[in-house]
Amino acid sequence: MTDSPSPPDDSSFVARLSTEIAQWEHEGLLRPDQAQTLRARYGLLADETPKTLHRSRIVYFLSLLGVVLVGVGIILLIGANWQAIPRWARIALLVVSTAAAYQTGYWMAFQSKRYPKLGMALLLLGSVLWGASIFLIAQTYQLVGEGGGAGERTATLYWFLGVFPLAYVLLSQLHLALSLVIGAVWLGMTLSAAARMPFQVHILVYLGLGVLLYSLSRLHSAWRPVRQFAIPYGWLGLFGIFAGLYAFSFRDFWWIYGGELPEHWLPLAAVLIPAALATVVLMLTYSRRDRESFAEAVGLLALLLLAVGIGSQLPSLVLPAGYHPWQHGGPPHATLLMALSNLLLLAATVAVIALGWARHQPGLANLGMVVFFVQVVTRYFDLLKGMLSSGLMFVGAGLLLLVLGGVLERSRRKLLEAMAQRRQL
Numbered sequence: 001m002t003d004s005p006s007p008p009d010d011s012s013f014v015a016r017l018s019t020e021i022a023q024w025e026h027e028g029l030l031r032p033d034q035a036q037t038l039r040a041r042y043g044l045l046a047d048e049t050p051k052t053l054h055r056s057r058i059v060y061f062l063s064l065l066g067v068v069l070v071g072v073g074i075i076l077l078i079g080a081n082w083q084a085i086p087r088w089a090r091i092a093l094l095v096v097s098t099a100a101a102y103q104t105g106y107w108m109a110f111q112s113k114r115y116p117k118l119g120m121a122l123l124l125l126g127s128v129l130w131g132a133s134i135f136l137i138a139q140t141y142q143l144v145g146e147g148g149g150a151g152e153r154t155a156t157l158y159w160f161l162g163v164f165p166l167a168y169v170l171l172s173q174l175h176l177a178l179s180l181v182i183g184a185v186w187l188g189m190t191l192s193a194a195a196r197m198p199f200q201v202h203i204l205v206y207l208g209l210g211v212l213l214y215s216l217s218r219l220h221s222a223w224r225p226v227r228q229f230a231i232p233y234g235w236l237g238l239f240g241i242f243a244g245l246y247a248f249s250f251r252d253f254w255w256i257y258g259g260e261l262p263e264h265w266l267p268l269a270a271v272l273i274p275a276a277l278a279t280v281v282l283m284l285t286y287s288r289r290d291r292e293s294f295a296e297a298v299g300l301l302a303l304l305l306l307a308v309g310i311g312s313q314l315p316s317l318v319l320p321a322g323y324h325p326w327q328h329g330g331p332p333h334a335t336l337l338m339a340l341s342n343l344l345l346l347a348a349t350v351a352v353i354a355l356g357w358a359r360h361q362p363g364l365a366n367l368g369m370v371v372f373f374v375q376v377v378t379r380y381f382d383l384l385k386g387m388l389s390s391g392l393m394f395v396g397a398g399l400l401l402l403v404l405g406g407v408l409e410r411s412r413r414k415l416l417e418a419m420a421q422r423r424q425l
Contacts, residue, residue: 094133101126109170124174127166131159131182153193156186168226177232184209184236191267198256200314201264203247204307205271210240211300212275215282218293222285238352241303242371245348248341249375250382254334256318268311276304292358299351306344345375 085093101122109119134155160182167175187209191202214237221230247253279300286293319331349368356364 091137094129094136098126098129098133101129120170120172120174123166123170123172124178127163127175127178130162134158134162150193153186153189156182156189160186167229171226171228173228173232176229177236180213180232180236184240194262194267196262197264197267198261198314200253200256200310200317201267203244203253204311205267206240207244207307208268208271208275208304210237210242210244211303212271212278213237213240215275215278215297215300218282218296219278219285238367242345242348242367244307245341245345246371246375246378249338249345249378251334251338253341254317254337255331256314261315261318264311264314268307272304272307276301279304292355296355299348342375342379346372349375 105119105122105124105126107119108115108122135152138151138155160179163175163182164179166172167179184206187205188202191197191205213233217230217234217237220226220233279297282300283294283297286297349371352371353365353368356362356366356368
């Protein structure tokens with residue numbers, strides 16, 4: 001048997017199929033890997049078949065594991081012998097290893113083009129070593145470890161600035177994902193360095209960052225050259241959004257204990273304003289395309305307005321001196337706001353599942369199921385936390401998890417089967 005059917009004799013069919021696959025991918029009916037498999041199956045990719053594509057993905061996965069092991073190994077070897085290595089040799093070793101990874105990866109991926117997957121993995125290794133070099137060289141000259149973490153924040157920022165542009169130069173999803181994680185870490189370090197900044201501000205900033213990333217994901221999906229970047233932007237954006245909504249669902253979020261509230265609008269504005277601009281552009285881009293995209297943009301704007309509203313009310317959440325919420329049961333408004341936040345989280349979960357259904361994206365439906373599961377389990381332990389010393393609670397929790405897991409799995413399978421049937425229509 002052959003790996004793929006022979007291309008149809010009708011060239012017009014092949015041309016139309018190529019156009020249709022591109023349109024299906026643009027509309028979200030096909031993931032990029034599925035689109036590539038279809039192109040290979042009908043001879044639309046030179047020298048590729050479904051089997052070679054599958055092996056190529058295995059090679060990519062193994063290469064990434066190798067990158068992680070080699071990168072960690074180099075960092076550990078250099079770090080373990082750091083004091084015994086002369087200063088000039090430390091810098092030379094770091095520069096040479098980073099340059100070698102970049103040069104070898106570039107040659108494999110873009111010059112010889114014989115090992116593109118392995119080459120991209122080595123380029124990612126170069127970016128990891130770039131970050132390690134910044135921190136280790138800064139440690140050599142005692143630029144980190146003092147000044148309230150200013151050196152670490154600066155090093156992290158330099159690492160981000162070196163990796164983020166490279167993602168667009170190489171069109172690498174992994175470089176983009178790495179840079180976004182580094183940027184989020186730098187943002188957290190910067191917020192933590194602010195004097196007495198309550199964690200509520202952190203949550204609102206990350207919620208706004210999630211909206212910004214998700215809006216950028218949808219905008220990238222509309223432009224073919226960078227359409228693959230929609231995946232890391234989208235998933236990291238959804239993580240930030242649901243992490244923020246999940247934090248709202250706790251009573252502790254709705255009071256600030258321990259002093260006055262410092263100026264908090266600067267970090268909020270630095271994230272919420274770009275997020276609002278990106279969301280407005282998203283709304284204008286997709287407003288005439290379909291109702292789901294328009295409703296999606298409206299929901300994102302509503303989240304930003306919610307963040308602004310909570311930010312404006314933060315001063316009223318500061319408890320007076322001498323008020324101990326753990327002794328008085330917390331302020332009376334906390335319970336009501338917690339209940340409303342749980343309803344909001346549930347509504348967002350349902351919206352994501354509905355969006356996954358409308359766009360034939362099982363990943364969104366699975367994400368909604370997972371968030372719903374976490375929310376139910378969290379609230380269960382919240383309601384029965386006074387019974388922690390009793391084994392009955394653990395028995396009940398175990399039964400709840402088994403029943404809930406079975407119900408969610410059955411619902412998930414039905415949803416995925418329905419999506420598969422809709423694709424065939």
